[in-house]
Amino acid sequence: MIRQLRQALCLLFLVRFLAGDFSVYNAIMKGTLVHCLSLHKDDFQLWNDAIVGVSEKGTISFVGNGCDVKTLSEVYGFSVDQVTNLGRKFLIPGLIDTHLHAPQYAFTGTGTDLPLLEWLNRYTFPIESKYADLQIAEHAYTKAVKRVLSLGTTTGCYYATIHLPATKLLVQIINQLGQRAYVGKVNMDRNSPETYVESTENSLKDTEEFIQYCLASGEEGKRLVTPIITPRFVPSCTTELMTGLGRLAAQYNVPIQSHISENCDEVKWVKDLHPECESYTDVYEKHNLLNEKSVMAHGVYLKDEELQKFADAGAGISHCPTSNFQLASGVFNVRNALDKGVKVGLGTDVAGGYSSSMWESIRQAMNASNTFRFGREFNSVGYREAFALATVGGAEVLGLGERVGNFWPGKEFDALIVDPFVEGGPFDVFEWENEEQIFEKMVMMGDDRNIESVFVGGKLVAGTSKV
Ligand SMILES: [Zn+2]
Structure with missing residues (x-):
């Protein structure tokens, strides 16, 4: 499923690239991306080391693998220095x-x-x-x-x-x-x-x-x-x-x-x-x-x-x-x-x-x-x-499926940066836990202390911006 999605995304990126839609970026972030392509439980996607490009207009320009950052930077026209590394924080839809x-x-x-x-x-x-x-x-x-x-x-x-x-x-x-x-x-x-x-x-x-x-x-x-x-x-x-x-x-x-x-x-x-x-x-x-x-x-x-x-x-x-x-x-x-x-x-x-x-x-x-x-x-x-x-x-x-809800390229960047490791946060993370277990803890026990930044249409509307 994930491989098929990546292939589909690559094709979409190519089409958008040929359309010349990638010149200026509001932000480019690297972290663990979690979103759902549909309500089906198999369409839940936790993508370690993902890169998301946000256009100047506040829409999602591209999504790719962190290990491909050099290639991505050449294809989409950005400098590797522009990438904000979120470490083990999650990037999730609003x-x-x-x-x-x-x-x-x-x-x-x-x-x-x-x-x-x-x-x-x-x-x-x-x-x-x-x-x-x-x-x-x-x-x-x-x-x-x-x-x-x-x-x-x-x-x-x-x-x-x-x-x-x-x-x-x-x-x-x-x-x-x-x-x-x-x-x-x-x-x-x-x-x-x-x-x-x-x-x-x-x-x-x-x-x-x-x-x-x-x-x-x-x-x-x-x-x-x-x-x-x-x-x-x-x-x-x-x-x-x-x-x-x-x-x-x-x-x-x-x-x-x-x-x-x-x-x-x-x-x-x-x-x-x-x-x-x-x-x-x-x-x-x-x-x-x-x-x-x-x-x-x-x-x-x-x-x-x-x-x-x-x-x-x-x-x-x-x-x-x-x-x-x-x-x-x-x-x-x-x-x-x-x-x-x-x-x-x-x-x-x-x-x-x-x-x-x-x-x-x-x-x-x-x-x-x-x-x-x-x-x-x-x-x-x-x-x-x-x-x-x-x-x-x-x-x-709400009839907004074409515009928000996940990180599909072309949608608005309505998103949260979530920090499961925040000091004084509502739960603890142990070294043997993997990213999905940590995300599950966030869903079950997390609160606003874990929410570092809130973006609507690419604009920071709550929290702090580290991008
Ligand atoms: Zn009511």
Whole structure:
């Protein structure tokens, strides 16, 4: 597999070289590269002594073997002195959080005692309603984005609140801090507290203004932030509102995010609200909110027929196991969804999830899958696959598979330099351990202390640069 990949890469390099795409480099790094070519566990690749060239535009120009540095330097036109040797540090793709609530960051790790519907009313809605105040929004959103960047999340798919000014401010903060993101102004026009609800008309008007605001900030492919249509979930949105949002999604060709089948009481409530629909999935489908640009969080109670609808529509699921455990919602069967051909990525779902770290999501995804192994044979998700879900999986779910998720030449350099040997770090490495064992320790026990640098589009956005 690795040999085939290398042959393919060599061919690609040659084509790109003949196209004259290699003259100036932002950085050239030598270290242990770890990434996944797909979600399949055989496509996990740990490449010792690899060299990665990053173009001036922030894209990956080439990948090659460290022992071939002289030849590579002649072929790609760089000086051997330009190569930064990372030693035994890892170079890995940035992590992709496919579902998190920026306003909820402030109370992450608290309010862990209630199930979803009570939790929303008791903790979430009162906090989110405070974001009408731009000072609160600026303070909390800056902290939230800085925190997730420092943990290695290079792309985040955010819910904001119903407030248009604060949601625009979140976009500004993300742009300033340099993260890649999808941001949605939340829509809620029913079954919501008096202090945190909008009229259908205003909800649609503000959503359209928000989309136009984001799209005006730069051309497609160059913008860091993409607007995403964000009906909170079916119980919060009238048919009229969902119909209008489906229309806006089609008109502006923008992605859609929402929640689906997270909790038993919620599923029953949706059934009561929409007796005309066959299922929760059917409600979104009937309102033109389920397509190849949709990312739906949770999906714990989706039936196989509904998963089939996801696969047929090309819609993705954001699996948020930390949240599913914290809110005692249930356990999503990732293996079953993948077997049905559904796109799956991971999300933290702060503050339903107690941690804004995607490393925790990776571990909890493994634990969640292991619950299906209790007392029976089951092919549960291991650390390689869970890491793949947090990188290439997330990229596919967000429709960014051509741009980020691994080190395929031509993609954006969204990457982390990880130091497993950092002084005062969260785990120890012993001399008899090989690189894969050390990387596994990082996945299972590592944290922001191990993350030396975070790059988005080739630009350093957190940590320190030694390149
Ligand atoms: Zn959520």
